[in-house]
Amino acid sequence: MEIQCYKCGAALEEGIPFCEHCRAPQIRVISSEPEHSSPSPQIFSPAHQSDRIDWPVAFRAASIAGSIGAFLMLTPLGLLGLGMVTSGLLTIIIYRSRAPEFGLSVGAGTRLGALSGLIGSAVFAVLATVGVAVFHLSAMLREKMLESIQQAAARSSDPQAQQAVEFFKTPQGLVTSLIVAAIFMFVAFIVLSAAGGAVGALLMRKKDSA
Secondary structure, eight states: OEEEOTTTOOEEETTOSBOTTTOOBOOOOOOOOOOOOOOOOOOOOTTTTTTOOOHHHHHHHHHHHHHHHHHHTTSGGGGGTHHHHHHHHHHHHHHHHHOTTOOOOHHHHHHHHHHHHHHHHHHHHHHHHHHHHHHTOHHHHHHHHHHHHHHHHHTOOOHHHHHHHHHHTSHHHHHHHHHHHHHHHHHHHHHHHHHHHHHHHHHHHHHHHO
16 A cells, blocks of 8 residues: 655655655654543532531521520539530531531631520520529529629729619619620620630641641
8 A cells, every 4th residue: 555755745655664755754653632631520628618607507506505505504614604615616516517528717616606605695594584583583683793793892992882882772773783794694605605616616627637
C-alpha cells in the first residue's frame, strides 16, 4: 500500500521511516488531547460548612438544652450560673449529634448558645412563676430580696442607700426589684449560654481536626 510524503508528495511504500526523495521523517506521533474528566463531587466536611446552621435542627436542640438548663438553675448549679453555661454546651452536643455533617464555627456556636439561653430564660420564668404560685414562695422571696438589699445598704454610708431600702419595702419597690431581677436573669441566661455554645463549638472543632 502506497502513501504520500506529507512534505514533498512523493509516493512511498507504507512503513518507510524516511522519504527517499526529501528525507522527511514519515513516522508521526499523534498526541491525543487529555480527556476532560468530570469534576469529582465535592465532599463538604464540617470545616467547609462551619458557618452554616440547620435552623430547624438547631431550634429543637436549643429547646431541649434550654429547658434542661432552666431546670438546672433551680438546683445548686444555678448559684454560679453553671446551668446557663451547660445549656449552651448541651445545645452544641445535641445539634452535632443530629446534624454531624455540619461543623460549627465559634460564631455559629455562640448564636446557638444564645438561642438556647433565650429559650431557657423563658422556661425558667415559667418555672419560677409556677413555683411562687403553687408553693406560695412570694413572701419568702420578698424577705430574701429585702435582706439582700439591706445588707448592701449596710455596707454603704450613703443616705440614698437607706432611702432605696425604704423604697424597696413598698409594694411598688417590690415590683421594681422583681422586674430588675427578671431582666438580669434574662441577660445572664443569654450571655452565659452563648459563652457555653462558643466553648462547645471550639471543643467540637478541635475534635474534628484531631
